[in-house]
Amino acid sequence: xxxxxxxxxxxGGAKLAYGFARVLPPDDLTVIVNTGDDFEHFGLRICPDVDxxxxxxxxxxxxxxxxxxxxxxxxxxxxVGRLGxxxxxxxxxxxxxxxxxRRQLLDGGARLSEVTRQLAARLGVQSAxxxxxxxxxxxxxxxxxGDLAFQDYFVRRRCEPQxxxxxxxxATQARPSPxxxxxxxxxxxxxxxxxxxxxxVSVGPILAIDGIRKRLERASVPIIAVSPxxxxxxxxGPAAKMMAELSGPVSALLVARLYGKLIDAMVLxxxxxxxxxxxxxxxxxxxxxxxxxxxxDDRIALARDCLRLLEExx
Amino acid sequence: xxxxxxxxxxxGGAKLAYGFARVLPPDDLTVIVNTGDDFEHFGLRICPDVDxxxxxxxxxxxxxxxxxxxxxxxxxxxxVGRLGxxxxxxxxxxxxxxxxxRRQLLDGGARLSEVTRQLAARLGVQSAxxxxxxxxxxxxxxxxxGDLAFQDYFVRRRCEPQxxxxxxxxATQARPSPxxxxxxxxxxxxxxxxxxxxxxVSVGPILAIDGIRKRLERASVPIIAVSPxxxxxxxxGPAAKMMAELSGPVSALLVARLYGKLIDAMVLxxxxxxxxxxxxxxxxxxxxxxxxxxxxDDRIALARDCLRLLEExx
Numbered sequence: 001x002x003x004x005x006x007x008x009x010x011x012g013g014a015k016l017a018y019g020f021a022r023v024l025p026p027d028d029l030t031v032i033v034n035t036g037d038d039f040e041h042f043g044l045r046i047c048p049d050v051d052x053x054x055x056x057x058x059x060x061x062x063x064x065x066x067x068x069x070x071x072x073x074x075x076x077x078x079x080v081g082r083l084g085x086x087x088x089x090x091x092x093x094x095x096x097x098x099x100x101x102r103r104q105l106l107d108g109g110a111r112l113s114e115v116t117r118q119l120a121a122r123l124g125v126q127s128a129x130x131x132x133x134x135x136x137x138x139x140x141x142x143x144x145x146g147d148l149a150f151q152d153y154f155v156r157r158r159c160e161p162q163x164x165x166x167x168x169x170x171a172t173q174a175r176p177s178p179x180x181x182x183x184x185x186x187x188x189x190x191x192x193x194x195x196x197x198x199x200x201v202s203v204g205p206i207l208a209i210d211g212i213r214k215r216l217e218r219a220s221v222p223i224i225a226v227s228p229x230x231x232x233x234x235x236x237g238p239a240a241k242m243m244a245e246l247s248g249p250v251s252a253l254l255v256a257r258l259y260g261k262l263i264d265a266m267v268l269x270x271x272x273x274x275x276x277x278x279x280x281x282x283x284x285x286x287x288x289x290x291x292x293x294x295x296x297d298d299r300i301a302l303a304r305d306c307l308r309l310l311e312e313x314x
Numbered sequence: 315x316x317x318x319x320x321x322x323x324x325x326g327g328a329k330l331a332y333g334f335a336r337v338l339p340p341d342d343l344t345v346i347v348n349t350g351d352d353f354e355h356f357g358l359r360i361c362p363d364v365d366x367x368x369x370x371x372x373x374x375x376x377x378x379x380x381x382x383x384x385x386x387x388x389x390x391x392x393x394v395g396r397l398g399x400x401x402x403x404x405x406x407x408x409x410x411x412x413x414x415x416r417r418q419l420l421d422g423g424a425r426l427s428e429v430t431r432q433l434a435a436r437l438g439v440q441s442a443x444x445x446x447x448x449x450x451x452x453x454x455x456x457x458x459x460g461d462l463a464f465q466d467y468f469v470r471r472r473c474e475p476q477x478x479x480x481x482x483x484x485a486t487q488a489r490p491s492p493x494x495x496x497x498x499x500x501x502x503x504x505x506x507x508x509x510x511x512x513x514x515v516s517v518g519p520i521l522a523i524d525g526i527r528k529r530l531e532r533a534s535v536p537i538i539a540v541s542p543x544x545x546x547x548x549x550x551g552p553a554a555k556m557m558a559e560l561s562g563p564v565s566a567l568l569v570a571r572l573y574g575k576l577i578d579a580m581v582l583x584x585x586x587x588x589x590x591x592x593x594x595x596x597x598x599x600x601x602x603x604x605x606x607x608x609x610x611d612d613r614i615a616l617a618r619d620c621l622r623l624l625e626e627x628x
Contacts (some may be wrong), residue, residue, distance in 0.1 A: 043357050043417035075387045079411035083436045087420070093407060097393035103357035106401070122397045 002190035002307055003028040005183050008203020010037075010049040011066050011236050012055035012228050015293040017127075020193075022296070026126035030183040031057075032212075034137035034197070035112070035131045036205030037150050041089055044099040045106060046150075049202065050116055051098065052129055058093075058123040066236055069094045088156045091179055098123075111186050113177040130183065132206045136176040139201050140167050150201065159238040163245045166200055171208035174273030176215070184215040191310030192216065194225035196291060199238040199258045200246075207262070218273030222264045222313035224306060226291055227252035230269040235292060251275065256286065264313050267291060267306065316621055317342040318506035319497050323516020324351075325380050325550055326542050327509030329607040330371035331441075331460055333617030334507075335371050336610070340440035344497040346373075346526075348511070349426070350453035350482055350519030355403055358413040360419060362465075363516065364430055364445055365412060365487070367581045373407075374438040398438050402470045412437075427491040429499050444497065446520045449488040453515050473552040477559045483520035489531070499528040505624030506530065507578055508539035510519065511604060512553040513572045514560075534579045536627035538620060540605055540621045541566035544583040549606060556600065570600065578627050581605060583618065597612040 004024065008016050008031060017031045032075055034049045048067075055061040062070045073094035073096040081087045087287055091099065098119060105115040106226045111134040120129045141153040143161035153159060176184070183189070195202050203225075207213050216223060229252045236242035247254055253275055256266040268275060269291040291300065318338065320331050322345060331345045348363045359597040362381075369375040369383055376384045386406035392550045395401045405413065412433060415487035419429040434443045455467040467473060489499070497503075511517050517539075521527050530537060548554035554564045561568055567589050570580040582589060583605040590600055603619040606612065 040421075041418075044414075073387075073389045073390050075407035076411050079408045080414060083411060083415055085411070085415045093389035094393045096410070097397060097399070098389050100356035100358075100390070100394060101399045104355075107354075107357055118399075150362070183349055210392035245491055262333075 003186060003188045004191050004193060004307070004310065005030045005032060005098040005189060006031050006193045006195050006197035006198075007203060007206050008053065009034045009197035010052040013049075013197035013202060014053045014061070016193070016195040016226060016301050016302055016306070017053055017058050017292070018145050018296070019299030019301070021127045021308075022300050023303050023307070024127070026128075029127040030130060031184065032130050032132055032180055032206060033047075034202045034205050035133060036137050036171075036201065036208075037151065038136070039138070039151050040216050041091070041151075044091075044096075044103050045112075046089070046091075046099060047102070047112075047116075047131065047149075047276065050129065051095070052309065053129050054116075054120050054123050054125050057120075057125045057127060060123065068092050090149060111177065113179050117179075128178045128179070128183065130177060132176065132180060132212065133174040133209055134177045135170060137171045137174050137209065138169045139205055140169055141201070141242070142166060142294060152297060154201075154238070159241060162240045165246070166204060168208040169206045171205060172210070176211040180212065181215070182220070184212070189221050190314065191221045191307075192219060192223040193306050193310070194223070194259065194263065195268070196226040196228040196235070198228060198234075198242070199236055199255050200239065202243050215264075216262055222310050223262060224265045224267060224277055224309055224313070225254045225255065225259050225263045226267040226289075226302070226306065227269065229255050229270070232291060253286075266310065267302075316620070316624065317500065317502045318505050318507060318557075318624065319344045319346060319503060319511050320507045321346050321511075321517060321520050322363070322367065322509035323348040323511035324366040326607075327363075327493050327511035327516060328367045328375070329613050330509040330540060330616055331367055331612070332370050332619070333607070333615070334620075335441045335614030336614050337442070337617050337621070340442075344444060345441060346432045346444050346446055346494055346497065346518050346520060348516045349447060350451050350485075350515065350522075351468070352450070352452070353463065353465050355405070355465075358405075358410075359426075360403070360413060361416070361426075361430075361445065363441065367411070367443050368430075368434050368437050368439050369441065371434075371439045371441060374437065382406050390561070390583065391506075403465060406534040425491065426491050442493070443499065444491060444493045446489040446490065446494060446526060447523055448491045449484060449588040451482050451484040451488050451519050451523065453519055454483055455515070456480060468515075468552070473555060477556045479560070480518060482522040485519060486524070488523050490523055490525040492528065495529070496564070498526070498533070503535050504628065505535045506537040507535060507620050508573065509547070509578065510542040512542060512548075512551055512556070513569050514553065514556050527576075530576055536624050537576060538581060538623055538627070539569065539573050539577045540580045540581040540616070540620065541569045541583065541586070543569055544606060545585040567600075579623060581616075581623065
């Protein structure tokens with residue numbers, strides 16, 4: 001089977017990772033996940049993207065809300081609210097259980113990658129889910145109202161402030177984890193897929209780590225990306241709004257341009273077929289596929305399309 | 315009104331504190347609480363006795379179980395268990411909310427006394443609830459099976475190992491908090507009551523702090539204690555078992571002897587009237603009252619009896 005690495009952030013990327021996990025044996029899929037959104041809250045280490053991936057791969061994700069766990073309850077947060085505490089970041093009861101276990105494992109001295117491996121195993125996730133680094137990288141959203149920590153921008157301010165840029169604190173010093181290095185230098189690797197995650201704040205932090213970007217630039221296997229922008233809009237999240245504020249017209253082509261020479265091909269949604277006519281010479285090769293993943297079958301079909309494209313490019 | 319200080323541990327002591335809180339204006343009651351049972355679990359600071367006192371004074375205590383909160387739910391712990399985590403220490407959802415707030419306030423740099431003041435205020439507790447010290451003191455139970463951290467002995471091992479002694483790590487270095495010092499040196503103070511808490515592991519750690527013990531030894535106001543041993547048995551908890559293992563016959567007189575010259579009088583339960591006949595010269599003065607607190611009225615009645623005794627002793 002083709003062994004692949006998927007790079008992703010939260011929801012959209014996790015859906016494609018789910019598709020891969022359904023069509024590849026566990027050993028043949030490694031998901032490298034953004035940790036730029038991670039933060040400390042109530043003394044707990046919250047890893048929103050890693051958790052979304054783990055919940056999605058273990059069929060525990062909440063497909064109604066698009067975040068958090070299915071069949072979640074809110075007893076703790078309700079009481080935090082009654083006691084006058086902060087409730088802007090919603091931590092469900094089941095979700096909190098995972099955060100308590102993570103805190104305990106981290107306090108025991110384990111690296112985040114090792115902690116994640118243990119948590120994933122407890123959730124029954126069989127593919128490798130790797131935080132991009134064991135060292136902290138923190139996404140700062142530069143806005144017209146000043147710098148905001150990612151969760152302040154994303155949750156507390158509901159992505160309202162106008163974005164002027166991003167920076168990824170700690171990315172310069174952060175090294176990829178040994179597990180990430182091993183996955184990217186695996187001689188059995190067939191290809192790398194950048195999932196349809198926000199290119200700025202989900203994939204951006206991963207690529208901001210020198211040790212990862214250099215490995216991708218030197219990769220001997222094809223690298224493809226799936227656009228999170230479909231028909232000029234983001235399926236979910238602030239990618240389109242950020243793009244409009246930073247670059248003007250919102251388009252899947254702009255995503256391709258953001259990844260530039262790093263990728264060998266880009267998968268666009270079939271709704272964007274008109275864009276193929278606008279291809280410029282400096283754009284990577286563009287391919288069409290149904291990329292909107294409403295059902296599990298959609299996820300699996302897109303995963304198969306990506307695997308086919310990787311084989312074609314080899 | 316008479317201004318008093320009550321020293322206590324968890325359940326039994328908290329009941330009498332509740333009685334005082336119902337008969338004294340908030341400014342006239344200060345409760346100094348054992349923190350020797352405190353520990354870190356899942357990265358949270360758990361303060362069992364302080365929380366029991368706060369829950370009891372705010373009418374949130376669970377009178378069925380004798381610990382934790384009323385109308386508690388267990389969504390987080392249930393999930394921790396499903397994920398293979400430790401569930402030997404039961405943290406209810408509402409209880410966890412308080413621990414999250416405490417963690418956040420401590421991480422913000424506030425002293426435990428200040429944090430407790432804020433949490434008590436949020437719970438609507440009006441009397442002052444003071445941790446005995448802002449510095450860590452940890453009760454170690456010395457047993458035939460080796461040293462055990464208090465919660466390991468008390469919860470995990472269900473008080474089964476035979477006790478050979480106690481020590482209070484950190485007590486030598488720990489200073490009473492400024493709030494405790496102020497309460498004990500308040501010129502308006504009328505008396506000090508050692509509540510019917512375990513003399514070894516609830517009151518013991520408080521008295522092990524030099525700055526508190528010396529203030530009690532020099533106190534110009536009467537100090538009385540209420541026996542937690544009634545008719546040779548502890549109302550709740552391991553006090554009687556500890557006493558049997560350490561000293562032989564279990565008796566309220568032995569509690570009086572443990573406190574020795576520190577106290578001016580001891581309140582025994584009416585069931586122990588026979589003990590009055592055995593009084594030795596080196597025992598403090600003994601008084602009888604109904605000390606078994608089943609109802610709120612029982613708590614209030616015992617509080618009034620204590621206040622009357624303190625007035626007599628002045």
